[in-house]
Every structure is written in C-alpha cells, then in structure tokens.
Amino acid sequence: MTQFGFELLATDGAARLGRVDTAHGPMDTPAFMPVGTAGTVKAMMPESVAATGAQTILGNTYHLMLRPGAERVGQLGGLHEFMQWKGPILTDSGGFQVMSLAKLRKMTEEGVAFQSHIDGSKHLLTPERSMRIQHLLDADITMAFDECTPFPATPEQAAQSMHLSMRWAKRSKEAFVSRPGYGLFGIVQGGIYHDLRAESACALRDIGFDGYAIGGLAVGEGQDLMFQTLDFTAPMLPAERPRYLMGVGKPSDIIGAVLRGVDMFDCVMPTRSGRTAQGFTRRGTVNLRNARHQDDARPLDADCACPACRQYSRAYLHHLIRSEEILGPMLLTWHNIQFYQDVMKGLRGAIAAGRVHDFADDFLATQAQGDIEPI
Structure with a gap:
C-alpha cells in the first residue's frame, strides 16, 4: 500500500523539484492542479484533463456537500469513481466558499452556520464535519478547516482570524482518519504580517501535518505584497513536506512563487478564462x-x-x-x-x-x- 509522502529530488536556489506520492498515484512538483469544483473540470472530459499532463485535480467541499451531497458521493464509491478521475484529488475545506458564497452565515468557535446559496437550506460546517465530508469524497489530500483572512485586515483582525484557524487546525487533525496514501495539509494564515505568519507556521508544525499550505493570499493584495509574504513564509515551512499556495494564479505569479520555494498551485483562471x-x-x-x-x-x-x-x-x-x-x-x-x-x-x-x-x-x-x- 502506497504511503503518503514527499520526496525532494533537486533544488535550484529556493526552487524545488519533487514528487508527492498518494493512494491514487504520484504528483510531480512544481505542479498546477486544475479546479474541478463540482466534480468536473468545466468544459473538459477527465481523460482530456489527463492528456494535458495534469496529475491532480481539485474538488470543493462546500459545493459537493450541497449538491449532490457527500454521503451520496461516498455511497457511489467516492469522487474518483463518481467523476471517473483516476489520479489524485485534493479537496479544499469549504471555508473560503462559506465566507464568499453562503447566505446569512454566522461564525462561532464551533464552526460556521450558513444557508445554502442554492436552496436556502441550513447547514453547520465545523472542522469535524469538513473532515468527514472530505473522507466521504475519498480525497487523497484533505485540507484543514480554516477561515480565509480577508484583505485588507488590521493586525488585530488578522491575529483573531489566524488564532481561530489554528484552533480549527488542531480539531481537523484530531478528526482526520489517517490511512495509507492519504494526507492532511495545514494552512498558514496571518495576512501580510510577518509575526502572525511565523506564529501560524509554528503552531501548524507543532500539530504536525503531511503538507503545509499558504492561505489568505491572492485576495487583492497584489503580486508585490504576495511575493514579500512568500519570501518570509515559505522558509518557515518544513523542507521535507510539500508546500501549497492556494488559489494562485497567473503564470507570472506561479513562476515567482516557485522561485520562492512553493511546490503546488491551483486556480480557476485557465478554465474561467x-x-x-x-x-x-x-x-x-x-x-x-x-x-x-x-x-x-x-x-x-x-x-x-x-x-x-x-x-x-x-x-x-x-x-x-x-x-x-x-x-x-x-x-x-x-x-x-x-x-x-x-x-x-x-x-x-x-x-x-x-x-x-x-x-x-x-x-x-x-x-x-x-x-x-x-x-
């Protein structure tokens, strides 16, 4: 049985060549993962996506829990079988979409209560529920449940958001069902503030994850601020684990981030464009x-x-x-x-x-x- 792991094969400055091994096959890094929000990369057949050289795609916890429902996907064999994608799948935690799409949302320490943007039905998404949904979807890479800190945010706002995400990260780790070939990634938050990013990275390292994502960027701060944040954030993350910059981006963004030590990327830009x-x-x-x-x-x-x-x-x-x-x-x-x-x-x-x-x-x-x- 394949163990989840990351092998660092070469470096050139801060840039890294590697490979992530998962239950559904490898992913060579640096990697760009096409977004398949609702169980499909829009306008593409799965075999066509694979023909481009893409090895891993994304699924979205928020959208799939609302339609067709995570339990239904699980009963039908998981997302790989449901959408006929043979390679690895990464699922986001749903936190970003709850904040950006859901109606009448209310965030508490427990999680986020919200109404579906589809039919107004009421739901509660917690770290434990997010882990359960991603497990039912059979995600090779599960993302910890977090709050995506908006931009701009004051240091106080960014700190409050980051601390909540770190508490949720611990609960996500406790609820994650560990099994061969499957990994859980923590998400570094803290806005554009060096000290908050450092505190977040330290908290995640203490909890211990299979990979580390950098969240809360590409939300309006611009490329210069994003690169500055990556300059001090990426070196804080364990060298022996994959690093994932969420929601990025334009080709120039990706190249700049690779030069700063990032391994994995996703963005709706190529499909939406x-x-x-x-x-x-x-x-x-x-x-x-x-x-x-x-x-x-x-x-x-x-x-x-x-x-x-x-x-x-x-x-x-x-x-x-x-x-x-x-x-x-x-x-x-x-x-x-x-x-x-x-x-x-x-x-x-x-x-x-x-x-x-x-x-x-x-x-x-x-x-x-x-x-x-x-x-």
Missing part, C-alpha cells in the same frame, strides 16, 4: 473575441500541441466564440490547461538542469513581447 474567450500563450494573453482574428489562419500558439492549436485556426476559434458555440470554450479551456501544464513541465526541467532563473527570465521576457502581429 477559457469560457470568456481568453487564451494564454507564450507571448501573453489573447482575446479571441477581437475582430483582428477573424481572417487569421495561424494557430493560437504555434508551440502548443493541444487540439485547439494543432487542428484549428484563430479564425475558427474566433468564429466559435462570436457564434456562442460550446466548442469554443471547450477548445480554449483545453488549451489553457495545456499551457499551464507546459509551464510547469518547463519549470521542472529547468530546476533539474539548474537553470530555473534563466527559464523564468526567458518566459517573462517573451510574455512581455505581447501577441504576434496581426496578418
């Missing part, structure tokens, strides 16, 4: 809605091997988007996930070769050139 006519390319982001593409026979990105680039022209993608054909978002979503996986593969190769800073400089310089000239 694919549904809004945005395509990520090696020379920046392209809006396929723009009329300049309507006669362009060239591919979206000549260096990409996804179906959108290998088989279709910009003109056709533009036509699909303007005609509101479903195939347009499907192809652009596939392309964007492929692009993100290609970036991660490039980072892994560069770390192994000891040239990750050259890779980062070249990538960012090419992005800055902007899209290819119109024909």
